Amino acid sequence: MKFxxxxxxxxxxxxxxxxxxxxxxxxxxxxxxxxxxxEVLGPALPTVHLPNSMVRVFPSRRDHLDDxxxxxxxTSQSHRLASVFGLLPLQGMDSGIWQRKLIREEEKxxxxxxxxxxxxxxxxxxxxxxxxxxFFRFSFADASDHFLRLSLINKxxxxxxxxxxxxxxxxxxxxxxxxxxxxxxTDFVSAEFHNEAAKxxxxxxxxxxxxxxxxxxxISFISIEQAKQNLRNEINSWDFDQYKKKAFDIWxxxxxxxxxxxxxxxxKRVFYTALYRSNERMIDINEYGKYYSAYDKKVHESxxxxxxxxxxxxxxxxxxxxxxxxxxx
Numbered sequence: 001m002k003f004x005x006x007x008x009x010x011x012x013x014x015x016x017x018x019x020x021x022x023x024x025x026x027x028x029x030x031x032x033x034x035x036x037x038x039e040v041l042g043p044a045l046p047t048v049h050l051p052n053s054m055v056r057v058f059p060s061r062r063d064h065l066d067d068x069x070x071x072x073x074x075t076s077q078s079h080r081l082a083s084v085f086g087l088l089p090l091q092g093m094d095s096g097i098w099q100r101k102l103i104r105e106e107e108k109x110x111x112x113x114x115x116x117x118x119x120x121x122x123x124x125x126x127x128x129x130x131x132x133x134x135f136f137r138f139s140f141a142d143a144s145d146h147f148l149r150l151s152l153i154n155k156x157x158x159x160x161x162x163x164x165x166x167x168x169x170x171x172x173x174x175x176x177x178x179x180x181x182x183x184x185x186t187d188f189v190s191a192e193f194h195n196e197a198a199k200x201x202x203x204x205x206x207x208x209x210x211x212x213x214x215x216x217x218x219i220s221f222i223s224i225e226q227a228k229q230n231l232r233n234e235i236n237s238w239d240f241d242q243y244k245k246k247a248f249d250i251w252x253x254x255x256x257x258x259x260x261x262x263x264x265x266x267x268k269r270v271f272y273t274a275l276y277r278s279n280e281r282m283i284d285i286n287e288y289g290k291y292y293s294a295y296d297k298k299v300h301e302s303x304x305x306x307x308x309x310x311x312x313x314x315x316x317x318x319x320x321x322x323x324x325x326x327x328x329x
Contacts, residue, residue, distance in 0.1 A: 025252045025255070026256055026258075026259070026272050027110065027111065027112070027251055027252055027272075029265075029268045029272040029273070030111055030255065030272050030275075030276045031273050032046035032047065032048070032109045032276065033046050033064050034270070034273045035273075036063060036064035037064050037065060043064075044277060045058045045079075046059070046109045047076065047280055048110070048111060048112070048114045048127060048128075048129050049111070049129050050112075050129050050130065050131050050247060050250055051250065051251070051279035051280075052280075052281070052282060052307070053129065053130075053283060053284065054075060054131060054221075054283055054284070054285055055074070055075045055129050055130065055131065055132060055133060056075055056129075056280065056283075057072055057073060057074070057075065057114065057127055057129060057134060058072070058076070058114075059072060059107075059114070059116065060072065060083065060086065067103055067104050067119075068101040068102065068103055068104075069088070069101055069102045069103075069104060070086070070088070070101050071086030071087060071088045071149075071151065072086065072087050072125075072127070072136070073086055073087075074087060074134060074217060074219060075134075075178070075219045077173055077174065077178060078174075078309055079280065079309055079311070081174075082153075082154070082173045082174055084153055084154065084171045084178040084180075085150065085152065085171055085178070085180050086149075086150070086151045086152075086153050087148065087149070087150050087215070088102065088148070088149045089102075089121075089123050089140070089147070089148055090123075090146075090147040091140060091142065091147070092144050092145060093147070097147065097149070097203065098149070098194050098201060102118045102121065102123070103119040103120055104118065104119065105117050105118060105119035111251045112128065112129070112244065112247035112248045112250070112251045113126070113127070113128050113244055113248070114126065121142075122140075122142050123138060123140055123141070124138070124141070125138055125139075126240065128240065128247050130235055130243060130247070131234060131284075132220070132230040132233075132234060132287060133216065133218045133230055133231045134216070134219070134235075135214070135215075135216045135240060136214070137212060137214050137215075138212065138214075138215065139212045140210060140211055141210055142210065143208060143209050144208055145205060145207075146207055146208065146211070146213070147203055147204060147206065148203075148204040148215070149201070149202070149204075150169075150201075150202045150204070151200065151201045152200040152201070153171070153173075154171055154172060154173045155198075155200050156173075157169060157170040157177070158170060158199045159193075159200065159201075159202045160199075160224075161191045161202070164187035165183055165184045165185075165187060166183055166184075167181075167182045167183075167184075167202075168182065168227070168228075169224075175294065176221065176292070176294050177221070178220070178221060179219070179220045179221070179222070179223055179224045179227045180217050180218065180219055180220075180224070180227050181217060181218050181220075181225075181228035182215060182216065182217035182218075182231075183216055183217070184213060184214065184215055185213065185214040186206065186207070186211070186213055186214075187206075188204040188205060188206045189205040189207060190205045191204050191205075216231060216235045217231060218230035218231030218232075218234070218235075220287055221285060221287070221291070222287055222290065222291075222292050222299055226287055226290075229287075230287055230288070233288060251276075255272055255276065257326050258275060258326070278319055278323075281309045282307035282309055282310040283308060284305040284306065284307055285307075285308055286302060286304070289301060289302070289303060293306070
């Protein structure tokens with residue numbers, strides 16, 4: 001690991017030059033599926049996120065070779081470890097709906113956009129990230145009962161239903177809490193908990209005609225109200241393509257900091273995918289002027305970023321020197 005991290009920095013220093021946006025985006029070379037299959041060490045995840053941001057979403061399955069998606073976490077608390085709030089669109093009611101998975105037929109993953117079309121249910125799923133918020137779009141092509149299943153992955157906490165378009169909740173994990181606030185662009189018909197007392201698994205029925213349902217949400221480690229404010233600050237319209245372009249522009253600027261010359265297509269794919277992964281961590285958990293610290297379990301006010309998920313293992317050898325070159329501030 002130390003050898004590869006050192007080589008990565010050497011490549012930056014000697015074989016690349018920092019520049020403005022190159023003609024043709026280097027994002028075309030990024031493949032988030034690289035590194036997602038591992039037997040000895042835990043594999044990387046094909047996360048869709050903005051650089052160094054709180055919201056990190058991926059299709060949860062056994063590994064990248066598995067064609068069955070269990071859910072999409074609304075965020076990942078820590079790289080490769082804990083996720084919170086699992087969301088999945090479903091079609092057709094039966095006794096196994098609480099355990100059902102989606103079988104992928106077509107999938108496209110980029111740092112700024114995720115797309116999946118299912119094999120049996122005829123559902124299309126799109127997702128774009130913001131820093132502390134996210135935007136799902138579910139397209140149901142068939143006239144059948146359509147559902148959204150929302151679960152607490154760690155089972156502790158609660159999901160709240162407010163009216164016909166608003167959801168919120170809290171989930172406990174690793175000794176702290178995550179919160180979400182979500183809005184739909186259409187009314188849901190009914191809301192049913194798998195266990196009414198626990199309120200940790202919710203099934204929303206959202207109609208039985210061909211339709212597109214948008215689900216936008218904010219995430220917070222402070223409170224539900226702060227999650228709502230994070231959503232308002234970052235995703236305040238239903239224009240999905242607007243936020244897709246914004247996410248693309250942010251990533252395009254980030255990977256365009258380095259322009260490489262020569263090399264094969266495979267080498268470019270490896271290089272720019274490594275650059276994309278180097279911007280997954282650390283993550284800034286400052287939520288517009290305040291942050292929750294798990295070190296003292298208090299909320300602090302601050303105008304400065306507060307970075308976490310910085311694993312010391314090899315960061316000092318590879319990632320920190322690279323960030324000092326690219327982002328000295």
